[in-house]
Amino acid sequence: MSATLRFGEGNLQYDAQGRLRHLLSIEGLRERELLQILDTAESFLSIANRSVKKTPTLRGRTIVNLFFENSTRTRSTFELAAKRLSADVLNIAVGTSSASKGESLMDTVDNLVAMQVDGFVIRHPEAGAAHLVVRHLGDSVLVVNAGDGQHAHPTQALLDVFTIRRLAGPIEDRVVAIVGDVLHSRVARSQIHALSILGCPEIRVIGPSTLVPEALSALGVHVYHDLRAGLRGVDVICALRLQRERMVSHRLPSLDEFHGRFGLTPERLRWADPGALVLHPGPMNRGVEIASEVADGAQAVILQQVAHGLAVRMAVLAILAGAAGGE
Amino acid sequence: MSATLRFGEGNLQYDAQGRLRHLLSIEGLRERELLQILDTAESFLSIANRSVKKTPTLRGRTIVNLFFENSTRTRSTFELAAKRLSADVLNIAVGTSSASKGESLMDTVDNLVAMQVDGFVIRHPEAGAAHLVVRHLGDSVLVVNAGDGQHAHPTQALLDVFTIRRLAGPIEDRVVAIVGDVLHSRVARSQIHALSILGCPEIRVIGPSTLVPEALSALGVHVYHDLRAGLRGVDVICALRLQRERMVSHRLPSLDEFHGRFGLTPERLRWADPGALVLHPGPMNRGVEIASEVADGAQAVILQQVAHGLAVRMAVLAILAGAAGGE
Amino acid sequence: MSATLRFGEGNLQYDAQGRLRHLLSIEGLRERELLQILDTAESFLSIANRSVKKTPTLRGRTIVNLFFENSTRTRSTFELAAKRLSADVLNIAVGTSSASKGESLMDTVDNLVAMQVDGFVIRHPEAGAAHLVVRHLGDSVLVVNAGDGQHAHPTQALLDVFTIRRLAGPIEDRVVAIVGDVLHSRVARSQIHALSILGCPEIRVIGPSTLVPEALSALGVHVYHDLRAGLRGVDVICALRLQRERMVSHRLPSLDEFHGRFGLTPERLRWADPGALVLHPGPMNRGVEIASEVADGAQAVILQQVAHGLAVRMAVLAILAGAAGGE
Helix, strand or coil: CCHHHHHCHHHHCECCCCCECEECCCCCCCHHHHHHHHHHHHHHHHHHHCCCCCCCCCCCCEEEEEECCCCCHHHHHHHHHHHHCCCEEEEEECCCCHHHHCCCHHHHHHHHHHCCCCEEEEEECCCCHHHHHHHHHCCCCEEEEEEECCCECHHHHHHHHHHHHHHCCCHHHCEEEEECCCCCCHHHHHHHHHHHHCCCCEEEEECCCCCCCHHHHHHCCEEECCHHHHHCCCCEEEECCCCHHHHHHCCCCCHHHHHHHHCECHHHHCCCCCCCEEECCCCCCECCCECHHHHCCCCECHHHHHHHHHHHHHHHHHHHCCCCCCC | CCHHHHHCHHHHCECCCCCECEECCCCCCCHHHHHHHHHHHHHHHHHHHCCCCCCCCCCCCEEEEEECCCCCHHHHHHHHHHHHCCCEEEEEECCCCHHHHCCCHHHHHHHHHHCCCCEEEEEECCCCHHHHHHHHHCCCCEEEEEEECCCECHHHHHHHHHHHHHHCCCHHHCEEEEECCCCCCHHHHHHHHHHHHCCCCEEEEECCCCCCCHHHHHHCCEEECCHHHHHCCCCEEEECCCCCHHHHCCCCCCHHHHHHHHCECHHHHCCCCCCCEEECCCCCCECCCECHHHHCCCCECHHHHHHHHHHHHHHHHHHHCCCCCCC | CCHHHHHCHHHHCECCCCCECEECCCCCCCHHHHHHHHHHHHHHHHHHHCCCCCCCCCCCCEEEEEECCCCCHHHHHHHHHHHHCCCEEEEEECCCCHHHHCCCHHHHHHHHHHCCCCEEEEEECCCCHHHHHHHHHCCCCEEEEEEECCCECHHHHHHHHHHHHHHCCCHHHCEEEEECCCCCCHHHHHHHHHHHHCCCCEEEEECCCCCCCHHHHHHCCEEECCHHHHHCCCCEEEECCCCCHHHHCCCCCCHHHHHHHHCECHHHHCCCCCCCEEECCCCCCECCCECHHHHCCCCECHHHHHHHHHHHHHHHHHHHCCCCCCC
């Protein structure tokens, strides 16, 4: 995971005045920015319950959803987040665009900047794509990394810690386990950084040794290859989506075997603390990493995560645009 | 056609207070709801003639177009209907979405509900898809069926009866013929229910016996296998789009033969009442079910249907949202 | 290029009162309309620097982007132009639409007109497509040709002359060279007309004889097959995108050979006047028609072209809608 260090996010995310201008990864953020985002998201949650769910925060500004990978959930929440802040939204799904004419990512963003857009939400299959865009553009336009390869997915991690804080209590006091393909997961990577920064006392990662190697302990997490042992005393369980593509790479014998050893079933859920919360970033592979009874059960907070994700993304856009009340 | 009964729309479309909350099929609606929709649509028709074609009816609400089948016309009219009511619109065309990651329809809608959307317009290749969504979600979010397999397409039927009422006079007084592949048509099925509920004294269905079997008479319609006999004394002719896919199932020998026996040509139009109106739900197969001279002729009201469709869909969205003036 | 004459744009673009109602080609426009568009665009340029980048000019109106070819840049700028004028925008990318059900272009536009849309922006692979739409619809709805086959791309030419006028000085005083595949380029064709109408004293076209035949001199341009000779004394260089498809037609031996003879490199740029501007309509083939050092160099105004394109398209939509201040 040392690859992340090459990106040097620590400086890249802040503008010359030290204000958060881009959200590229959780790594490199300070606790106070995380808290500002979470607190701002709290204030946006209430808007969702009004019949007119809009604020004029970003009126007249344009946010571009630049997606080089398919996504319903993430694209939709960013689109709704921007629209509820009264921004105009331009959706660009590459594959149906000039990129098929061979234009480079940098030429694409340069052109959109020339159209005076105010921000980019970028999903890209290559790690570091959003960082490269920021290095290229500087601070004139805000950039949110909505998932870059196996590197980072910071708004997912933010909505997860928002959900834990809101539904499971103080993070400084919770034991959190991340279960599944931690090695290749941009979600897990961002979760670990967010939980660490917010003072989570014990972060566990659970999965087969091919997907959760011992070397991960260098990140300050506790590695388990046995689900029962890993869940003991846990307050929050973050399931990861199993990427079926991994099968090809022979890291997994079969989906069935994975489910047999690490799938979250009602019986195994009892190995954790009573009332432990179950999170999943979606979309779920029901019957693989999570049984339907758990996904739809009382301990799952998967749909609350989605609702929180909208509020968190509104908060991120507002703060990066310098338009949040807290600024 | 007994399959429709399994859906039990009678109750499903109304909320606990007996108000119309979903539009899933015409079957199960009462005459007074149909009239409320048609009357509300009349009031929205006039908006189309203003230079600012918007009302604040659904300001701050979000309508999701969830389309599992391609459609320009229906998707565009629902999108414009929602935008003219000042709603935000989220277009999701599945195939370019997480559904390609294997997520179920119910997980997709649950996620969107968690994003606090206010309504779904759903087109799906399987009959009953929109009903299943309502059974799953209950009344928290409005649902419009924009076509489900061969089952129903209620807004199409509503715009057709709106067009008949407006351009051909009282439905209680008109003879209406539906021509073509009635057996597989969700449009025909919904038209028959709407005409029946509104007191149409004579509904005829005309086509080859493979596509218009005698058994259809159980729906209270008169079955004809001869176009000349079927058109005699008719005030309104509803042509159906011939699904080319049917050819594969050997229900039709060829498009040419269909056109030869049942295609609407200027000569055959004279078999009906002078001035009989010609409707078509589009998109047309010119030269198959309808000759271009008829499609573009004085008796065709096909483009008026489209204009009416926009007003009817505005009315449906406003009424289901509880935001129509008449509520 | 005589094909253009068949379209008879001279009259088609004006309404009965002699006002510009459609923008189909530069050919047939008068100098005063070109100047009105350029001057109106100047006034819209300043809006881009406000934090709220919107004017209420087209509030309540609907503009349809009807694209039968892929395009990020042109579709995005028209979408943003319409949104910044407060119009609603309906994007229709054919291929994902009823056109795949075999509906004709005219049936598609008729349907959209029935939905009371106010304007079309049409890109189509066939020359004359937008003209046919205007012949079919008349003046009830405005039509902008956003590129039709090898015929015309008038808004691109307008943003190019806007850029020249703004950054290189009076067009009546400049020598302009167009380099590349002039024969097949709708951009070149429109540029030549725009420069002529605005009084450019010398227009040169430069390229291999297969792509820049002598016959082009009938358009009043000077033909060069040698880059060095063609660039001598030139103030403005308009590079064209090399369509890779041309290779198939054996008009070009290879991309390498084209670059070797006509690619714009820093060394060759010195053959032109010092400070000559370099324009390119994008997307660029870096290393083919233009070297990256030139594309990103001090003489390139390629991104300014994009910014100007947005202002020019706002001006065009406002003027055709009869809503520009200057009207």
